[in-house]
Amino acid sequence: MGLFSKWVFTDSIEIITSPEIIWEFFINLENNYVKWHPTDHVKFKWFGKPMETGTKWYAEETVHGNLFKLKGTIGEVIPLRKIIFKYSFPMSLVAPKFEWIIEPKGPISIFTANSYLNSGDFFYIFGKKEMDWKIDAVKKHTREEGENLKNILESDNN
Numbered sequence: 001m002g003l004f005s006k007w008v009f010t011d012s013i014e015i016i017t018s019p020e021i022i023w024e025f026f027i028n029l030e031n032n033y034v035k036w037h038p039t040d041h042v043k044f045k046w047f048g049k050p051m052e053t054g055t056k057w058y059a060e061e062t063v064h065g066n067l068f069k070l071k072g073t074i075g076e077v078i079p080l081r082k083i084i085f086k087y088s089f090p091m092s093l094v095a096p097k098f099e100w101i102i103e104p105k106g107p108i109s110i111f112t113a114n115s116y117l118n119s120g121d122f123f124y125i126f127g128k129k130e131m132d133w134k135i136d137a138v139k140k141h142t143r144e145e146g147e148n149l150k151n152i153l154e155s156d157n158n
Helices: 020-028 029-036 120-126 128-157
Strands: 007-015 041-047 056-063 066-078 080-088 095-105 107-117
Touching: 007 020, 020 029, 020 095, 020 107, 020 128, 029 080, 029 120, 041 080, 107 128
Parallel strands: none
Antiparallel strands: 007 107, 041 056, 056 066, 066 080, 080 095, 095 107
16 A cells, blocks of 8 residues: 555446447447436537547536536547546546446346546545545445446346
8 A cells, every 4th residue: 555556446237238238328328328327427428439549528427416527538449348438637637547348248248347546545645534425426426327227228128
C-alpha cells in the first residue's frame, strides 16, 4: 500500500445472452443510456463511430445526488470482448479510465466493469469521510448498472 497506489473497483455479473447482444446495446448507448440506469443516467453522446478507438464521448449522470458531466475518448477496443473509456483532463488525473469486459461462457456472458482511481491511498488518507461515501456510491452505481443490464437484456430475449 503506497501513498499513490492505484485502486481498481470491479463488478461482474452473468447475463444470459451473447456478447453480440451486449455489444449492440453499447453501440446504441445514446438510445439506451437512460433506460440502462433511469435514476442516475441523464445523457450520453457519441462523437464519431460508436465503440471504436479514438471516438469521443460525453455523458451526464448523477451519483449520490451530484451531477457529473463526463467526457473522454475510446482507448483500446477488442470487438465483442473489451472496451476502454478514457476520461479527459482534469478527471483523468483522478480517474484515468473505466473498462467493460465481455467474457462468453456457453449460453451466458460475464459482463465486468472495472473503474480505476489514481492515488487512492492519498485521497483516502486526507479525505476519508469524503472518500467513504464516494467509494460506496461508485460501487453501488456500478453494481446497479450490471443488474440493470442483465434485466434489460434477459427480458429482451424472452
